[in-house]
Amino acid sequence: MEASVLFDELATNDGHVIGIITLNKARQLHALSADMFPLLHRQLLAWQDDKRIVSVLLTSTGEKAFCAGGDVKSLQQVLVATKGHEAKQQVVSEYFVAEYQVDYLLHNFGKPLIVWGDGIIMGGGLGLFMGASHRVVTETARIAMPEITIGLFPDVGATWFLNRLPQPGVGLFLGLTGASINANDAKYLGLSEYLIPAVQQERVLTDLRELNWHSDSAEHSAQVDSVLNALYDDSLFLADNLSIHQDLFTALSLKTSLTDVISCIETHNCDNTWLQKSINKLLLGSPISAHILYRQVNQYTQLSLAACFQLELDLAVNVCLNADLIEGVRALLVDKDNQPNWLHKRIADVPVDFVDGLFVSPWEIESHPLRAL
Template sequence: MSAAIYSARRLLPLRSSWSRPVTTAWSMPLRAKISNPLFLAKAEMATSAPDDVLFEVNRAARIVNLNRPRKLNALNESMISKMTPRITEWAKSDTAKLLIIRGEGGKALCAGGDVAALLNIPATESTTFFTKEYALDYILATYPKPIVTFMDGITMGGGAGLCMHTPFRIATEKTAFAMPETLIGFYPDVGASFFLSRLDGELGTYLAVTGERLNGFDAYFAGAATHLVPSAKLKDLEARLTELDTVEDFTGSSKYNAVINNAIDDFQADVPADYKFFYGGDNRKTIDACFKFETMEEITEALTRAAGAGDEFAKSTLDTINLRCPLSMKVALAAVRKGKTIDILETIKDDMFIAAKFMTEPDFHTGVSYRLVEKETGRANWQDATNIDVVRKFWPNGTNGVPESLQAEFDKLDQLGQDRPADQVAYKEYPFHNGLPTEKEVEQFVLGEARNSGPFLPTKEEVVEYFVTEYRDKIGVREKVAEILDRKTQIVKGHEDEQLINWV
């Protein structure tokens, strides 16, 4: 995704006392020897832009600093070709215990892939860019050591791919997170269908189809981020993380994960007293009711009915959908539905296949030209997708097989994990959960299906206090659990002064 793409919904003002200084992190290129011959050729391709990504070693930490601030750190092939071998080598190092990914300039971690550069090259070459990008995303998603990503500023598209599969995702007051690909005739790639399909309810479906954004607080409450830290504290947090080399080497273990999680929690910001999760409450009820269907036609009909009944959020969502590419939305919906049932490896392979197909679609060229080159803001001239069977067209099947060149890329992904257990390289659920409680966790506790939940119905206060204790008083737990309970439970009449609740 390009740095120039923004969501139609205006970011909510953040009522906070956080300061917003722009700091320039100290950086020095690390010229370590790269011994793996499989990556030498790729690294040599990047010599034309030696400083677009910088690498640092600081005690236990290995740091990747995206360094194209004028382009909002948008990814290009040069950056990907540098990061892939270096990150791969660090995975093998006994002295490297932690990977940190951040962006230079104070405005973005990464605004996406530089897709405008793909307009004037053959489809085979643009496909090569995406396969390299997704291979890097897969390496990060299955990395044997903890990764901390600083989502400080714009984190969209390809930038989201660098962070959303990692165990520690730090949002700040400047974060703007989105997968806005349906606005340019593409679809939510970089493994997004795996991540989005595992968010609460139908929120991930909504974000995939509409491309709407999450600000820092919303990203944290939605689960896109695992922590919320003021931007001004990131430098101090990084210094703390580099000091964790004094801890016994538990790299990859749950104990080391807890050490890092607790360290980050020490820097977290308070949630403003007047903060309200934009995608909670009635808005979330509309999302769950309207985006639960299997076709875009059904989703649009449900939104239309809700809008007709006076639902303003449904009306604005219809306006948003009208601007998006119909084909892209259909593919996005199908991808999220399938993504919920498959593992991370299959997800990345699907992305490689789908992206290759999109490179030959007129909508991709129409959307990128309209939005990123011409800088227009209205509705692009999309093709009619009413009768397009996206599952048959964009996923491998008997008549739509994997080409030999792409199969070779699939084989490379398989080789990356051949010496590791399958549950580490082809998992169906993320190995670590460091964010706020999920809606499913709250439901299981209320219904007595969770660990430490009893056979009796609880009160709201009991549920909230359980999760506050279970999550060590993590910032935002109380607020998120309370929002879930207000929306998803009701008082059981006739019991103990009508304080007991049940799930609805």
């Protein structure tokens, strides 16, 4: 059986090395299974300390997806088969601790880390993408945080990056609706500076190999930047969807309650297909997920990156054990009946104290699994 993650080292002309990480589960759209995180973590740590390595490229096999997210279907099935609250909590915490440790390491890798954002980039895939220092999107890029459709919430650092988007209200809208955005949307939001056609991936590697890498490693980021900017070409890229709706997003950011936000979205008069499709996801999604996201982008705007991951681990455990995740995954990915029986039918029905409880950590501070971040 072929490995789920492949690692390679590519020698440069001047004697340095470029590390290459390739996600290798094309049939599953590179869904992140539990076995992949230790592999990624171990290799990233090794390359971080290896003076030969001047840069790392994170990519995937196939053409459909960079990574469609975490393997929540397998997680859900293990949870269903596991008996006892403590045993279930261990299953969930082990998965998300391992995932978040990889994401956090990417953010703090310290060397130029290029991610090749081709095809679907969703959920856990976006967590990997956002950890890279140099984020490339191709003409096929489709980016989303669609957790509301399965009863989860935007995690993998989304509490950090959704709150740092330059345009008001966009993070709120994307999290509530799971809207899919394209490469030019990513540029509009500052998620990527590099729009490069998919056919140029080998050219990027060639140009990196031919660089005369500076003796001062602090200069390596600028050298990678120059390579990617030289290949920038958005001539075949679709126009963005977000900018024409910015007035709506700004209006959402001024609302003072989730019910007011939802009312503003539902009464917005627009026949735009992309916008209507996005709104429909919100209307069909988990009301609990909507409440969590609303708090993420209103009450946790100033958390450090480490604190965001710690909060998201608390939420992940509580949501998987006490809220809509098991049912949401069943409806969308297991039985595929698209008829989730959410714990609460409407956003207005969700008790405040229930949502409060989801934000309470299962651990004391000194025993939190991510306390060392």
